Amino acid sequence: xxxxxxxxxxxxxxxxxxxxxxxxxxxxxxxxxxxxxxxxxxxxxxxxxxxxxxxxxxxxxxxxxxxxxxxxxxxxxxxxxxxxxxxxxxxxxxxxxxxxxxxxxxxxxxxxxxxxxxxxxxxxxxxxxxxxxxxxxxxxxxxxxxxxxxxxxxxxxxxxxxxxxxxxxxxxxxxxxxxxxxxxxxxxxxxxxxxxxxxxxxxxxxxxxxxxxxxxxxxxxxxxxxxxxxxxxxxxxxxxxxxxxxxxxxxxxxxxxxxxxxxxxxxxxxxxxxxxxxxxxxxxxxxxxxxxxxxxxxxxxxxxxxxxxxxxxxxxxxxxx
Amino acid sequence: xxxxxxxxxxxxxxxxxxxxxxxxxxxxxxxxxxxxxxxxxxxxxxxxxxxxxxxxxxxxxxxxxxxxxxxxxxxxxxxxxxxxxxxxxxxxxxxxxxxxxxxxxxxxxxxxxxxxxxxxxxxxxxxxxxxxxxxxxxxxxxxxxxxxxxxxxxxxxxxxxxxxxxxxxxxxxxxxxxxxxxxxxxxxxxxxxxxxxxxxxxxxxxxxxxxxxxxxxxxxxxxxxxxxxxxxxxxxxxxxxxxxxxxxxxxxxxxxxxxxxxxxxxxxxxxxxxxxxxxxxxxxxxxxxxxxxxxxxxxxxxxxxxxxxxxxxxxxxxxxxxxxxxxxxxxxxxxxxxxxxxxxxxxxxxxxxxxxxxxxxxxxxxxxxxxxxxxxxxxxxxxxxxxxxxxxxxxxxxxxxxxxxxxxxxxxxxxxxxxxxxxxxxxxxxx
Amino acid sequence: xxxxxxxxxxxxxxxxxxxxxxxxxxxxxxxxxxxxxxxxxxxxxxxxxxxxxxxxxxxxxxxxxxxxxxxxxxxxxxxxxxxxxxxxxxxxxxxxxxxxxxxxxxxxxxxxxxxxxxxxxxxxxxxxxxxxxxxxxxxxxxxxxxxxxxxxxxxxxxxxxxxxxxxxxxxxxxxxxxxxxxx
Numbered sequence: 059x060x061x062x063x064x065x066x067x068x069x070x071x072x073x074x075x076x077x078x079x080x081x082x083x084x085x086x087x088x089x090x091x092x093x094x095x096x097x098x099x100x101x102x103x104x105x106x107x108x109x110x111x112x113x114x115x116x117x118x119x120x121x122x123x124x125x126x127x128x129x130x131x132x133x134x135x136x137x138x139x140x141x142x143x144x145x146x147x148x149x150x151x152x153x154x155x156x157x158x159x160x161x162x163x164x165x166x167x168x169x170x171x172x173x174x175x176x177x178x179x180x181x182x183x184x185x186x187x188x189x190x191x192x193x194x195x196x197x198x199x200x201x202x203x204x205x206x207x208x209x210x211x212x213x214x215x216x217x218x219x220x221x222x223x224x225x226x227x228x229x230x231x232x233x234x235x236x237x238x239x240x241x242x243x244x245x246x247x248x249x250x251x252x253x254x255x256x257x258x259x260x261x262x263x264x265x266x267x268x269x270x271x272x273x274x275x276x277x278x279x280x281x282x283x284x285x286x287x288x289x290x291x292x293x294x295x296x297x298x299x300x301x302x303x304x305x306x307x308x309x310x311x312x313x314x315x316x317x318x319x320x321x322x323x324x325x326x327x328x329x330x331x332x333x334x335x336x337x338x339x340x341x342x343x344x345x346x347x348x349x350x351x352x353x354x355x356x357x358x359x360x361x362x363x364x365x366x367x368x369x370x371x372x373x374x375x376x377x378x379x
Numbered sequence: 380x381x382x383x384x385x386x387x388x389x390x391x392x393x394x395x396x397x398x399x400x401x402x403x404x405x406x407x408x409x410x411x412x413x414x415x416x417x418x419x420x421x422x423x424x425x426x427x428x429x430x431x432x433x434x435x436x437x438x439x440x441x442x443x444x445x446x447x448x449x450x451x452x453x454x455x456x457x458x459x460x461x462x463x464x465x466x467x468x469x470x471x472x473x474x475x476x477x478x479x480x481x482x483x484x485x486x487x488x489x490x491x492x493x494x495x496x497x498x499x500x501x502x503x504x505x506x507x508x509x510x511x512x513x514x515x516x517x518x519x520x521x522x523x524x525x526x527x528x529x530x531x532x533x534x535x536x537x538x539x540x541x542x543x544x545x546x547x548x549x550x551x552x553x554x555x556x557x558x559x560x561x562x563x564x565x566x567x568x569x570x571x572x573x574x575x576x577x578x579x580x581x582x583x584x585x586x587x588x589x590x591x592x593x594x595x596x597x598x599x600x601x602x603x604x605x606x607x608x609x610x611x612x613x614x615x616x617x618x619x620x621x622x623x624x625x626x627x628x629x630x631x632x633x634x635x636x637x638x639x640x641x642x643x644x645x646x647x648x649x650x651x652x653x654x655x656x657x658x659x660x661x662x663x664x665x666x667x668x669x670x671x672x673x674x675x676x677x678x679x680x681x682x683x684x685x686x687x688x689x690x691x692x693x694x695x696x697x698x699x700x701x702x703x704x705x706x707x708x709x710x711x712x713x714x715x716x717x718x719x720x721x722x723x724x725x726x727x728x729x730x731x732x733x734x735x736x737x738x739x740x741x742x743x744x745x746x747x748x749x750x751x752x753x754x755x756x757x758x759x760x761x762x763x764x765x766x767x768x769x770x771x772x773x774x775x776x777x778x779x780x781x782x783x784x785x786x787x788x789x790x791x792x793x794x795x796x797x798x799x800x801x802x803x804x805x806x807x808x809x810x
Numbered sequence: 811x812x813x814x815x816x817x818x819x820x821x822x823x824x825x826x827x828x829x830x831x832x833x834x835x836x837x838x839x840x841x842x843x844x845x846x847x848x849x850x851x852x853x854x855x856x857x858x859x860x861x862x863x864x865x866x867x868x869x870x871x872x873x874x875x876x877x878x879x880x881x882x883x884x885x886x887x888x889x890x891x892x893x894x895x896x897x898x899x900x901x902x903x904x905x906x907x908x909x910x911x912x913x914x915x916x917x918x919x920x921x922x923x924x925x926x927x928x929x930x931x932x933x934x935x936x937x938x939x940x941x942x943x944x945x946x947x948x949x950x951x952x953x954x955x956x957x958x959x960x961x962x963x964x965x966x967x968x969x970x971x972x973x974x975x976x977x978x979x980x981x982x983x984x985x986x987x988x989x990x991x992x993x
Contacts, residue, residue, distance in 0.1 A: 062892040071583065087898045096932040129882075150699055170701035172655030173583035191703070193585030220911060228585060253918040254582035255590070359882070360893045 063360050066178040066185040069194035070235040078236055085349065085356035092351060099282055102131035102362055104328050105162040110152065110177075111137045111188070112168040117323055118188050118198070121347070122165050125354035131163075149173060153180040163362065166190070171228075184361040194227045197357060198322050199232025201350040203240065205342050206277055208349070209318055214241035219271040221303065222281030222330055223252040223292075231321045233279055234260050247271040248281075248303060251292045268303050272310065277318035280305050281331045296329050307334040319344050383410050383802055385423045391431025391763060393417065395438055395753040396736040397744075402446035406436055409757040411802035416753060428519050429809070431763055434796055437735045438751050439471025439502075439760035441742035444561070444615055444639060444687035445712065446471075447504070449495060450488075451480025456692040456780050458495035458504055461712070464690075464779035465502035466806035468712040469795035470752055471760035472503040472689075472743070477514070478537035479730060484520040486528035493529045501805045502798070503760075505748060509536045510549045510560060513514035516542055519552060526556045531746050539597055541567055546601065550610025559613040561639065564622070565589075565663070571659035574703045576649040576664040584655065586702060589620040591670065594663050597741070598622045602629035612636040613745065616689050618663040620673035627682045637745050639687040640674050642711055642718035643785065644753055647671070651785055657705035658700045659785045661691070675722075678737060679729050685742040686734075688715045693779025710781035718786065720766050720793030731766055759802035763809065768794040815985035818945065818963055818971070824982045827960040828857065831942055832864040834958045838940060846905060846936075847875040850914040850926055851897035852876075856975040857944055858913035864949045876901040878912070883925035903935040911958075915973040917943040920954035945984060947971045 063077055070078065074105060091099055107126045111119055119135065126133045138148070149168070156164060163184040166174050171191030178185035189195040203213065210216050218237050224230040224246045237244050245263035246253060247270070257264055265271040271278065282298060293299050300306075310317060319331070319341045327333045336343060386408040393416055393629055405420040406413065422428055447461035458475070464660035465473045477483030483492060489506045496504025508525035512518050514535045522533055532732075533553060540546040540562055553560050570593040575581050577588020598614055602625060605612040615647050617623060617638045629636040643661065648668050651659035659665055677683040691708025698705050711718075719738065723729045739762070743751025774782040774788050796809030819827060837844045848991055849858030855877045862875045864893035879897035885916060887893075912926055923941060930939065946967040963986060970987045974980075 069592070084893075085894050087896050090899055091882075094932055095934060097930065100928070101882040101887060118725075149701060150696075168701070170703050172702045174699060175655060191585050231585060255588075256579040256582045259579040259582070356896075357753060359896070362887075362893075 065361070066174075066187075067357050067361060068174050068178060068185070068187045068233045070196045070199050070239070071194065073239070075239040078200070078203070078239055081200055081353065081360060082207060082349060084360060085204055085352040088355045088359070089348070089352040091355070092348070093294055098128050098130055098131045101359060102126070102129040105131045105362055106160075107131045107133050107163040107165060107358070108156060108161050109133060109135045110164055110166045111135070112166070112173070113166050113189070115189070117347075118167060121350040122188060122354050124351045125358055128351070129358050131358065147190070148178060148179070153177050156183065157181050163358065182243070185209050186357060186361065189228050191228065193228050194232045195228040197230050197350070197354050198229045199236040200357070201346055201353040202229075202233055202279060202320055202322070203236050204349045204353055205346050206242075206318065209342060211239060211275070212241075215243065217243045217245065217274055218274045218279060219245040219247055219265065219275040219277070220279045220281060221247045221268060221289055221305065223270060223283055224257065224281070225252045225254050225285070226247055226284065227281050229279075230281060234262055238262075245271060245274060249293055249299075252287065254355050268305070269309065269312070271315065273311045275317055276315070277320060278305060279320045279322070280331050282322065282324065283326055296326070300329050304330060304332060304336050306332045307338070310340065315335060316340055320346055322346070385409050385426035386589055386759075386799065386802060386804070387420060387426045387428045388431045388436050388761070388763065389428055391434045391436035393436050393753060394732060395740075396732045397438065397740040398754050400753060401732060406753065406761070408761075408799065408802040411457055411759055413753055413755050413757055413759050414437075416755065429763070431799060434759060434765050436733065436753070436763050438739040438743075439798060439800065440469045440716070440738040441748060441751055441763045442473040442688050442690070442715070443532070443613075443685055443710065443746050444471050444740045445473045445475060445690035446478065446692070446708070448692060449477045449479065450491065454780075455694045458492065458526055459499040459501075460778060460780050461690070462499035462501035462504050463497060463806075464712045464777060466798045466800070467778045468714070469716050469762040469764055469798055470502045470712060470719050471762065471798060471800045472505060472748055473506045473530060473712070474507050474746065476534060476536045476627065477509040480642060482509050482514050484512050484514070486521065486524040487527040488768045489525045489530045497629070501800070503800060504747075505531045507534050507536075507561065509533065510540055511545060514538055516545060516659060519545070519548060522552055522558070524554055524559060526700070529557070531563050531748060532559045532613065534563070534615070535561045536561060539563050539565040539567060540804060543600060543604065547604050550604055550608040550612060554608070554610050557747065559611040561613040561615050562597070562601050563615050564594045564601065566593045566596045569593035569596070573664070575652050575660065576666050578649060578667060580649045580652060582770050584652065586652075589662070590663055590665055591621055591666065594619055595621040595625060599625045602626065602634055605629070606632070606634045609635065611635045611637065612665050616641045616644065616663055616687070617674065617677075617683060618644040618666050619670045623673050623677035623682050626677070630682065637684045638682070639685045640678055640683045641687060641689045642715045643709060645671065645675055645678065645686070646718050646722040647785060651727070652702075655702040656785065657700070657702055658709060658783050658787070660702065660705055660707055661689070661709050662707040662723040675728050678723065679733065684737070684745060686715070686737045687742070688712055690778055690779070690781070691712055692782050695782055698783050709785060710777065710779050711784075712779060713777050714772060714784060714786050714791065716795060717770070717791035717793040721791045724766065725792055758797055762795060762800045763797040764793060765796045766793045768792065770794050811989055813961050815972070815987045817983060818986050819961060819984040821982040824984060827944065828860050831944070831958050831960050832861045832868070835861065835911050835940070835942055836865055836869060838912065838957055842869050842871045842873055843993035844907070844909045844937070845873050845911060846903065847873055847911050847913055848878050848901070848909045848930070850912060850922060851876065851877060851879040851980065853973050853975050854912075854914040856977045857915060861913060861942070874902045878926055878929060880922055880925035880929055883929045885921060885925065890979075899929075901933050905930065905936045906971045910936040910939045912939065912941045914941070915944050916971050917941070917946045917954075918949050920950045923954050924952050944973060945971050970992055
């Protein structure tokens with residue numbers, strides 16, 4: 059028995075280092091399940107998981123779905139892209155409907171920050187945040203940490219720089235909280251127009267030039283640059299972004315040490331990252347994908363049954379020998 | 380004329396900064412006017428006697444900024460429920476902002492608000508007319524006709540006056556009628572899409588922020604336009620340290636600028652948004668502790684002339700949604716006194732006298748309204764309250780239809796016992 | 811109030827018992843050619859290691875050994891509350907057609923072994939599966955029995971058997987508490 063996670067996983071900001079370590083430690087042995095002849099354990103047999111995606115996402119949804127299926131849960135995918143006018147109604151009503159259908163867990167992806175918490179406060183089921191607006195994407199943060207920890211052995215003292223559109227990135231926030239809690243040094247680098255004005259309050263270092271970041275870091279987490287940022291006027295052009303902030307072979311060649319390269323995907327090759335780097339020897343981008351399934355299995359395992367009603371039963375139950 | 384019964388307020392602390400009055404004594408109301416005050420007054424035949432021992436008897440509060448939602452959203456508030464809520468909060472007069480549906484931008488609409496206000500028979504309701512037709516920010520509304528019909532000021536509140544030229548013209552044109560032009564200061568391109576104050580909390584919660592500068596840029600623009608035109612600009616709901624510094628700058632130079640602050644900006648910070656609390660979402664947003672302290676000091680030194688509620692009821696269904704989609708605004712009429720007493724008076728920042736000056740005397744004076752004084756012979760718009768009484772905020776118990784308050788469950792100090800308008804009791808809980 | 815633990819096996823006795831179990835396993839498996847030892851997390855793993863070591867010494871043949879964590883196959887996960895820690899599962903080779911010997915420390919209700927059988931079935935199809943346990947304490951809830959038993963003790967319900975191995979606990983010992991509060 060160890061530090062429980064509570065009912066929901068909404069973000070890494072409010073988790074303790076111990077809780078984050080528990081998730082990573084649990085994910086570690088679960089990686090092996092995906093290597094078996096029969097890639098499935100019966101752990102969540104009979105549990106119903108709804109993947110509620112209000113925002114388009116292929117990778118995260120597939121990763122969750124694999125995790126759920128490898129844990130033997132029954133899954134239902136709901137993908138809606140409601141217009142912003144009826145979004146609020148939809149979420150309240152959706153919560154009530156889910157409750158009535160007696161589901162066990164909800165994985166939610168939503169364009170509004172706080173939407174996962176909004177749902178979690180209104181239903182008994184476990185809620186897993188699969189990305190809410192520009193707030194957090196905790197399972198992505200966890201899989202990034204697992205990837206780094208497997209490579210480095212420990213996160214303590216390791217220097218990780220998040221490069222790109224931190225302002226709009228839920229991945230960046232989850233990374234900052236999680237990595238900092240586990241003892242890594244975190245920096246961000248990007249155009250100031252894409253960094254929060256209060257970035258220094260996060261306790262991270264800020265680099266204006268990507269060359270400085272490369273000189274400093276043990277690992278770079280390269281964020282996806284959304285095309286909308288250009289049309290909304292945050293940066294003049296994707297071309298210039300690549301020239302000033304793009305992670306290129308030439309830039310990495312000048313690094314004083316080998317740097318691990320991560321990217322949450324999907325990549326804009328030739329914008330924030332060059333193909334040579336993405337497919338190069340320092341890239342751990344595919345490890346991230348593998349670890350994503352294990353981390354999500356771990357979260358499903360650790361949250362399942364952590365509903366208040368079961369806490370009482372838990373106290374009474376005696377463990378098998 | 381209805382027959383007025385004499386009312387004798389007995390033994391209260393008579394506190395009226397407009398006449399430098401502060402002392403325990405009786406106050407007699409006859410024919411709706413203050414007949415006599417001070418010392419001990421014998422009870423006239425048939426007079427209603429209200430024992431005010433331990434209570435403060437002050438000029439009725441005047442709110443120069445509230446949203447009563449009628450016409451258009453009678454499901455969230457009506458002039459009747461709003462005027463009753465005002466009376467329950469100790470307000471004897473409120474000014475209704477024109478961002479209704481349809482917009483109060485003509486004499487007929489102004490007349491409608493006045494008529495509903497009279498029928499409510501609670502706090503007085505004064506209409507504020509729109510600056511521009513439909514609040515579209517393009518063509519001036521007919522100030523003259525609206526003032527003739529009873530409007531006491533003009534404002535496009537809810538939206539800023541984006542065009543500096545339109546604001547200039549409004550300030551110039553309003554001089555003819557001697558009314559203030561009240562502006563909602565917000566530079567729209569900086570504030571676009573913002574859901575809360577831009578700072579560490581917004582960055583953590585992943586909510587788009589509204590920088591303090593969005594307010595300050597418009598505040599200084601308006602102050603400079605007041606300097607240019609000589610028109611009276613009234614800056615609504617000032618919330619930042621920078622804004623009060625700019626107002627101070629303007630006042631030091633004799634520019635005709637006045638300003639208001641709201642109880643929530645004097646008591647809460649952006650930390651109240653934590654957990655995506657939509658009842659802490661309003662515009663301008665809750666700011667930082669540094670801003671709150673600066674605005675409190677500005678209330679103390681008079682840089683901020685008045686405290687106004689910006690009472691903005693919303694339906695629960697509209698507030699029960701994702702933070703970024705929820706509407707701005709909170710209710711405030713029934714908590715204003717207690718919030719101000721709790722955060723400003725109990726904490727020793729200002730005296731009760733200064734609070735009454737900011738809530739009653741100054742607003743009446745600046746907007747040219749009756750009331751705001753206990754002087755003999757004036758209309759008996761009076762509030763009796765206990766500044767020490769502690770109570771727990773229960774939104775369900777409010778007279779407003781709105782339940783959207785960030786103070787629910789909090790214990791506040793200061794409670795209204797009785798409100799009189801024209802000498803008539805429009806609200807009373809005390810024995 | 812729990813009574814003081816009594817010693818079932820001391821270090822020397824435990825050593826002798828494990829040695830005898832190793833012999834029996836080889837005998838029952840008709841040699842070591844097809845034999846794979848699978849220890850159950852946690853103390854079954856150390857016992858399997860020791861047994862494998864002994865067999866290697868005597869038979870001059872390396873015996874593959876694996877570790878099995880059955881947590882994800884438990885039948886009580888819906889009720890135990892906070893999730894138990896998941897340990898490592900390592901199956902070193904294909905188990906198809908092999909003679910598998912599951913090694914565990916204590917056999918009680920049989921539910922752990924039920925879970926282990928289910929889990930092994932997901933790795934392949936052994937020709938035969940045996941069970942070796944250091945202590946059989948009785949109290950079965952499922953039709954499961956051990957092929958090789960180190961020591962049989964009769965522990966009434968509410969009692970407890972604890973196995974200590976030096977690799978994890980700093981000493982080799984098996985103790986028993988007859989009447990205890992909880993486990």
